[in-house]
Amino acid sequence: MDVPQFLQQVKEGRLSIDEATQRLRQLPFEELGFAKLDHHRQLRTGYGEVIYCPGKTAGQLVEIVRHFQAAGTGVLGTRATETQFEAVKAACPLAAFDPVSRVLTVAPEQPAAAVGLVAVCTGGTGDLPVAEEAAQVAEFFGSRVERVYDIGVAGIHRLFARLETIRHASAIVAVAGMEGALGGVLAGLVEVPVIAVPTSVGYGASFGGIAPLLTMLNSCAEGMAVVNIDNGFGAGYLAGQINRLINRKKEI
Amino acid sequence: MDVPQFLQQVKEGRLSIDEATQRLRQLPFEELGFAKLDHHRQLRTGYGEVIYCPGKTAGQLVEIVRHFQAAGTGVLGTRATETQFEAVKAACPLAAFDPVSRVLTVAPEQPAAAVGLVAVCTGGTGDLPVAEEAAQVAEFFGSRVERVYDIGVAGIHRLFARLETIRHASAIVAVAGMEGALGGVLAGLVEVPVIAVPTSVGYGASFGGIAPLLTMLNSCAEGMAVVNIDNGFGAGYLAGQINRLINRKKEI
């Protein structure tokens, strides 16, 4: 519905008060100007769109990517397969793929300059795929990212050797499997929000990530919250969002 | 250790290189200048200190409170009992207590002006104690707070009626028990970080808060993370931290 035009019809008497009242009450919400609900989506569009790739056919994926590319918009696909990437690549030569994180990207025509700093830290090397997903998502949505990998608490001096780097960040992503203590240790050492991601790395009583999930939820360090097991995307998005909000405001 | 004085001794030859090397290697970390580790604690001290009250005797509590008050610092105690409060009140007449959230406070001598806005939302009235803890913690650490209670998704039109208010916040705390869907619905409607708190409100297959915890971890809405069940303190602290970082930077 074109709201001004609708009101114009009321004003000009082409629509009776009763009929207009009735139409207002029955309007699908979206048509009523609820683009407002999508403000943050529009904002994000400056960077590009996100696609959750699992379960999508190569054909569907190509179609979606083409649609956004035609609009000059970047695209980020998570958990893509090599096969999905090849199909997209054929249709869209600028597409890139990171086999570690399985993130597929098509850069927007005019990428925005990255702001602030998100530090993405991991406990071990096995946490890399999840950490890379977080890092690339944060970068895609306009944050500068520093990777600080393999600083797990079983050899905690390695963490201290990188602490100064970590402290410059506006938000931290802490990715850890097994015992998952990294998040709490970091949150006890920094002044900025820590988004902890448990990973399914481990065996035995790790229970596919439940152990580090519980560790992180039960940390008594202040300034930390947790996302789902292996949810690098969610942590990268949230840490990037916090980083952009902090650093965007600064510029105003 | 007084580091400059130590180095002066080296310079003046009163301390041999060998002995000084030895002492450096054995120094307790803290003395080496690790006040830096406490920067955020000092910063926070502007607002006051936090005490987790359960398990502390009234006597211990009074002693701690007096110590901080002598330093002109405010104090916030979580999960205090009526009895603990009365003991503190006798020793420190300015102490206040909120029986709903069981938060005990002694305001600092010169409270800082509150900045920004944190919206604390709940699904039902039963979530109030946890939400109030979050709200009062955020306020104690210098954030303005708007309470938006009882907007659970089983009557979702109530949520929409308050949406404009919620959207003005820099960070949102979403407190919900039972099905716990509030966090995901909010995160889908706003552009700022949502910190979700599952509560142990409910019965049967709520399992003391596991049900809303899982709901919140599994939300596919972007921009949300989760703290422990009933952890109003953690959510209020983190949301306040994000809010202060966003709004402090703006002023510089």
Place this chain on the structure above:
Amino acid sequence: MDVPQFLQQVKEGRLSIDEATQRLRQLPFEELGFAKLDHHRQLRTGYGEVIYCPGKTAGQLVEIVRHFQAAGTGVLGTRATETQFEAVKAACPLAAFDPVSRVLTVAPEQPAAAVGLVAVCTGGTGDLPVAEEAAQVAEFFGSRVERVYDIGVAGIHRLFARLETIRHASAIVAVAGMEGALGGVLAGLVEVPVIAVPTSVGYGASFGGIAPLLTMLNSCAEGMAVVNIDNGFGAGYLAGQINRLINRKKEI
């Protein structure tokens, strides 16, 4: 907002198109005519309102009950305590209380005639409080109810002895703890929807109702669904709703 009056202002030019457009976009949803969202609540009001009593003070409860009584509306309170009832009784002499199900009721001024039939069945005598909650809720909202108690499958001939009675119902509530097999057995013998309620009755590996919950979810009998552990209210409401829909339509 008074929508017709608003449109009148547009029509008369007292409100510019731009300003009216702006106001429309910002309207709280509810004011826009969303009473429609409450249709089923209004409908239900013919029977009365439901109050979840735990956590409410006697004072709050009395106030709520008075408010509805003033409107000639009945009230049903679930999980009330003896103390809460006494407070209500003092203020409202018509209030009744069933100590088994802990249901507190104030009948509406003009109760509707009960329609159809809901059969409320239990496996053992320990399931009675939950079953009575279901039965009284169904009755409160206008369904006729037949109680068929203590027909658990460990002595299945008792069930068969009551089968004819059960088969006359339009909807069945099957309440069972321990092994919880009652629901599946009933659903295999009747042609109408069975709403199964696991109860926390039992010990050991019953795990507070998880055992019968899983039994009921895994039944391969067709025509059954499950509500939360001990949720007699939910089952009674849903079975009553189905029964009223079936029998109301008939009359038209």
Place this chain on the structure above:
Amino acid sequence: MDVPQFLQQVKEGRLSIDEATQRLRQLPFEELGFAKLDHHRQLRTGYGEVIYCPGKTAGQLVEIVRHFQAAGTGVLGTRATETQFEAVKAACPLAAFDPVSRVLTVAPEQPAAAVGLVAVCTGGTGDLPVAEEAAQVAEFFGSRVERVYDIGVAGIHRLFARLETIRHASAIVAVAGMEGALGGVLAGLVEVPVIAVPTSVGYGASFGGIAPLLTMLNSCAEGMAVVNIDNGFGAGYLAGQINRLINRKKEI
């Protein structure tokens, strides 16, 4: 046993009282006229029979299908494989197969007209296979079905845009994985029974569908019950049963 004939023998003295008593006590129940137990199965037979395909060989399946087809009865097979379908197709050219829901059907010779309306809703596109199973089962047993897909609560305005459609249904199936909040939101907005189906779609702490299962069980919205994880068949059958009962009665 032919009961009248048996009694005739008693009457004519060809069977002594003692012997007849003995025989009566030992009769297999079924022979005693317990076809009554199968009334609802006969009723259903008007639409056709249901086969749970997993674990059945192609040969067994073909045999079963032929048997029903010979009787002019339709057949619905759930969770069939492509291979099973091909075997059935070869023997029975009218067989159809939906690869999304893996439902295999042979229409009855004289299909009954569909009555009423069941709305089958999903949270995301990943929930489609389960939703389609529900939809096709409801259709097979004589209900009209409206599909309302991808209206999950992380973008809740999409749900509102379809609300009028949903409200015309006599029963609603709400299929959702991940956080699983769809069921509770719908039940809060409509006046008819909602049958919620948790799906195993998701990862991490979704735990193969436990997360949405708990969400749905803990909803405080009235008028909803839950079936097993991924049990589209069960939900479609129950919703269809409710819909038929409501609309069949109307016609009488």
Place this chain on the structure above:
Amino acid sequence: MDVPQFLQQVKEGRLSIDEATQRLRQLPFEELGFAKLDHHRQLRTGYGEVIYCPGKTAGQLVEIVRHFQAAGTGVLGTRATETQFEAVKAACPLAAFDPVSRVLTVAPEQPAAAVGLVAVCTGGTGDLPVAEEAAQVAEFFGSRVERVYDIGVAGIHRLFARLETIRHASAIVAVAGMEGALGGVLAGLVEVPVIAVPTSVGYGASFGGIAPLLTMLNSCAEGMAVVNIDNGFGAGYLAGQINRLINRKKEI
């Protein structure tokens, strides 16, 4: 229904074939001679009846006990309280009560001689209440019982010192909490059925008896099965039943 009388009426023509057919089909099962279903109950009645006491008022209990005593039947009540016993005692001076197992008994007028042997073994002294329930139930239903307590595997030489005694039993009840290994060790050493009972004795990761329950279910010793946590009654009944069947047959 009196079946011979019914058939007589048919024979004499006082009941038409049609009417008789109709009555046969509608008979409540029990009346049709299903006393047969209660054979084992009648058999058991030789020993007396069992009452699960929790949730029953003292009044109800007294009434039940009186009813059986009038019939000369013994009564066994499980999980009785001291208060319940005192009420029963007042009405029925022969009642006895064991405060350890909380078993309340009224011996039958003519108790049968005990046959065979059931060995009831425990891992520790904390398992005594459950073991005593098992022992007394087995005794009540006519088995001789040997108690072999405190032979847990953490000091396995104690078990070996009692092995000859245990080996004379026809069935063994193995009661153990904590690690619960007793059952498997016994089943590896004897030739008769072992009924294992996990108890909720323990703390920490015992989880109220889940640890010994899993231990017992996972034993690779042949000839053992498990009952519910703390279910001394169930184990004593089953072991007694096996013992009676073995030793009763012998005498014939």
Place this chain on the structure above:
Amino acid sequence: MDVPQFLQQVKEGRLSIDEATQRLRQLPFEELGFAKLDHHRQLRTGYGEVIYCPGKTAGQLVEIVRHFQAAGTGVLGTRATETQFEAVKAACPLAAFDPVSRVLTVAPEQPAAAVGLVAVCTGGTGDLPVAEEAAQVAEFFGSRVERVYDIGVAGIHRLFARLETIRHASAIVAVAGMEGALGGVLAGLVEVPVIAVPTSVGYGASFGGIAPLLTMLNSCAEGMAVVNIDNGFGAGYLAGQINRLINRKKEI
């Protein structure tokens, strides 16, 4: 150690009291005559030996089978693969294999006559592999077995039609997945021990057999115990043991 020879040496003074005392204290238990511990194994040997096949190479399996065959002893292998069977078959042409239960057997030279009766019952056709394992194990160890399949409680009249058959057994194995109610219903209808086996048949909240396991543990029917999920061997062995004990004694 040859005990009589040892004592002879003592008697003849060839072994000093001290030395003999020392040797007695250090004897490996087994050598001291602990064949007694293996009595039940020897007894069983009359029927043959049991091999748990998973993880064994074809070569190892052939060697074991040959060893027993040379001794004229039968062999029963559980959970064998087709490949393992083929290797055994090549070396030992009398070997037989049942692909449903994956039981591999070599009959003993002089099989004992089967005694008594074990009834093996299943809820559905999917429970067949587990039930067949139970049945064949009971048969292998000398029990007569009656198979009563597909009598699950969702169509409980099928169970009643077979009840007379079931009642002739000395022990019953009840195999059921999904809701697992079969065991409790049977135990309520018979006078003999019921050994219940939960199976991992099912999906969703069946959780690989936890649902029927809990159902069976929580049954309030008397005279039932439970073995591990899918443990057909254990149930068949125990039911066979009970049946043999009951019927062997009778003959003496």
Place this chain on the structure above:
Amino acid sequence: MDVPQFLQQVKEGRLSIDEATQRLRQLPFEELGFAKLDHHRQLRTGYGEVIYCPGKTAGQLVEIVRHFQAAGTGVLGTRATETQFEAVKAACPLAAFDPVSRVLTVAPEQPAAAVGLVAVCTGGTGDLPVAEEAAQVAEFFGSRVERVYDIGVAGIHRLFARLETIRHASAIVAVAGMEGALGGVLAGLVEVPVIAVPTSVGYGASFGGIAPLLTMLNSCAEGMAVVNIDNGFGAGYLAGQINRLINRKKEI
């Protein structure tokens, strides 16, 4: 049995070879010289005996304590109550009680000198009762103990300030609730065995100690093992045992 005397009888022909053989085979194991099984218990007796107090009456406790005291042996009771202590104190004035750890002790007449060093560390002050139980048990059995409390990883600089102290120990007990990361961090920093004790301190998703238990089991630090939740006794005993073995050997 007196073995030498038995052999003497064989030697002197007072016992025939046959009879002696028979007696040897039937001997209760213990009598055969199995005091050897109790060597470690005798060894321990030098320090005293341990009593698990819960469930014991004051009278039983007094009797046990008196018995050991008469033998000059010390006694250590775990999880004693104030009431139990008072009863013991009355009978045995030297008895001592620590209300924090609930450890009751009566020192042996001639306590051995403590050897080596066990460091008992805690994450927070709430872990004190469990830690004190560990410390006092290690001391009771002859180890020197250093307490290093409140060094949890949320403020990890506190841990580093105490590291030199910790490194002098031969074995470390790490007691922690909530996230439970202390054990893994310590094991990564020292060269000696770390025995980790999860505690039930915490709330929400701590699940009574499951969270720290899983953290500790999943640590990738080498040289750590875990005892049951809150099992201070077990950890103190094991760490003390390791410490004594290391330091006892040194002296030889």
Place this chain on the structure above:
Amino acid sequence: MDVPQFLQQVKEGRLSIDEATQRLRQLPFEELGFAKLDHHRQLRTGYGEVIYCPGKTAGQLVEIVRHFQAAGTGVLGTRATETQFEAVKAACPLAAFDPVSRVLTVAPEQPAAAVGLVAVCTGGTGDLPVAEEAAQVAEFFGSRVERVYDIGVAGIHRLFARLETIRHASAIVAVAGMEGALGGVLAGLVEVPVIAVPTSVGYGASFGGIAPLLTMLNSCAEGMAVVNIDNGFGAGYLAGQINRLINRKKEI
């Protein structure tokens, strides 16, 4: 940083007190002499380094192995694949591989003599891979190892036959799946630390090792602690560490 050189610069005035103070505060910890943190690693290097192989490419693995071999250091890789071994073998002919435990080793140039004794025991043959990992890790780090396999408690006489052997060890590793009772039985019979390893061997309610894990945690035998499910490495490392500490001290 070269600390003596740094201090020399201070002494000679080439570095001002202020600047030196600043540098000290900002030093990465490691450079400050934190080799101390690696003392135990250096110590261990005498034996060689450990690599967790899963997730490493053959190329990465070869590079790591070459690096250590160049330094004359041995290497132990856990959970290696046949393929990984072949790649390493090609580059380093001395490499060895055990397909059962999947341990890959390159012996150091000058292996130290093995000291003391670690006994590695298993319940069944299925536990061998985990036990071999433990045994080889203990051997690699300089302990003598005795393997005592297949002594599970379902045939406990086998355990007793090997007890004397086990008692000579300074530390015991007890590996067991299914019911997992081995650890507790052993700890009740010996005077040295028992490190228990639950394995994922088993089926049904073994839940991938949870059953033996809980059994071991709940043992009331003194002197035992537990590592993660299937964590042969951790148990072998810890038992070896204890054994070396006990036997190393002796030599001083």
